[in-house]
Amino acid sequence: MARLVVDPVNRIEGHLRIEAQLEGGKISDAWSSGTMFRGIEMILQGRDPREAWIWAQRICGVCTMVHAIASVRAVENALQIEVPDNAHIVRNLIAGSQMVQDHVIHFYHLHALDWVDVAAALKADPAKTSQIAQSISDYEKSSTTYFRGIQQRVKGVVDSGQLSLFASGYWGHPAYKLPPEVNLLAVAHYLEALAWQKDFIRIHAALGGKNPHPQTFLVGGMTTAMDPNEPAAVINPDTITFLRDLAKSARKFVDQVYIPDVLAIAPLYSDWFSRGEGLGNFLCYGDYGSSGANDPSSFLFPRGIVMNHDISKVLPVDPGKITEAVDHSWYEYSGGNGNGKHPSVGETNPKYTGPKPPFEQLDVDKKYSWLKSPRYDGKPMEVGPLARMVVGYAAGQPEIRAAVNGALKALNAQPAVLFSTLGRIAARALETQIMAKHLEDWVDELDNNLSHGKTAIFNPVRWDPSTWPDHAAGYGWHEAPRGSLGHWVEISGRSIKNYQAVVPSTWNAGPRDGQGQRGAYEASLLNTPVADPDRPLEILRTIHSFDPCIACAVHVLDANGRRFTLPNVR
């Protein structure tokens, strides 16, 4: 039977190859492979733990600062440092705005074109698009003239023969189901979102100095000095006004554009509420405490586990039950693979044993990916927006329950539809809406602290390494846009002895483990019909619904920081 190969999967970060076995027009088995070796993990060894975050956030340029947060939290945990409330709030604002921007970019720029046929937008009647737009939202850019202008822009691109950013689509594929007018609406919002996200992420310029990779983190707090009377302070009343305006713009864009678009497009693809289901096991470390907060009881996204789709109970997360296996990954562990290693004693010893190029298929019975296989209590888990919404829903978090119930009502659907490709897309949109609202709340909290002279933002208690114990170990968790992220650090003799990152896309995109259990991507492709094996759009739909980032997922480096020359497996 035919083996389908999609390599590289585009509109993602990093290098991902999917191989799928096709039987009777459906996918009977699938393999997910990270095909590029890169890395950061080992470069951290021997460094000052206070600077780990600067290196760690270079793991990725898409989720950028999430590795900085996980890193400072890991070192703060190891050295037992409490950070001031303002530092929590500023971190929430930086991370929350990252999540909102990242999710908007994912929906419009990385995923929408799997559902939206740009070429078909040319056949639309702009007056009808205008009617549809006004029936689903109050967004002001909704006139016939506006949509006609968008159509002219698209026509100009198509007529030029240089499709540029639209060049590699499967245009005309029979799986595209939207009426031309909805395609035009979505293309218009693709362009709007491109402009909006660029403007919005100036939040990072204000609070982090730059984007990507904000520069204001510190072990013990943040460098963003607060002073109500000092124009030169990073956080002063003018900054608050600026942040508040951007937070409001996020709320408006998400409420008036992103959410209505998802709710309008989803019913036109209702088959996808029962495809792409995946593992049914969900892990959420939880995050975004209210001020004062690494306290899980205050998390906006609750910590917990849901197994086998059973939303009647939420299981606790035991950090001791996390392991990474390398049975099917191009690494070797001292003492053999065993049942995987806990990240506190994790190892990163690369050893490529795959086929030499050119080759047609990976040797999937052996090792076939640069990603490790993270497991919880020996089980593969899905992480990410869907995991957050499922765990939050099952835990009874009121905001999450209201958001999910509202969407299910609008779609006239039952909670079971969450376990699907479209469920992943809807969950991402809903958490963006929740997050956009909280950005404003955090700006208010910061404003309140500022005006009451509560300006502490850095705790220097352990800044001097002579106050450290000879040996310390800790971990830091964060809910990054793509899911649960953990960094583990071991500090010895005042420098880093070992550093391990277990990353969301590694959980989701990792290969099989020693028991042959599939990872989340692999499981999600099973039973998916493929209409045209030469243009496997259906594979992209489900894989993109996870928002892959393989740069994050493979993040290791030669122990001496040298560049590797390894066979190019693409």
Ligand code: NFE
């Ligand atoms: Ni490179 Fe990342 C996020 C992290 S991915 S994008 O979100 O951590 O797995």
Ligand code: MG
């Ligand atoms: Mg790792």
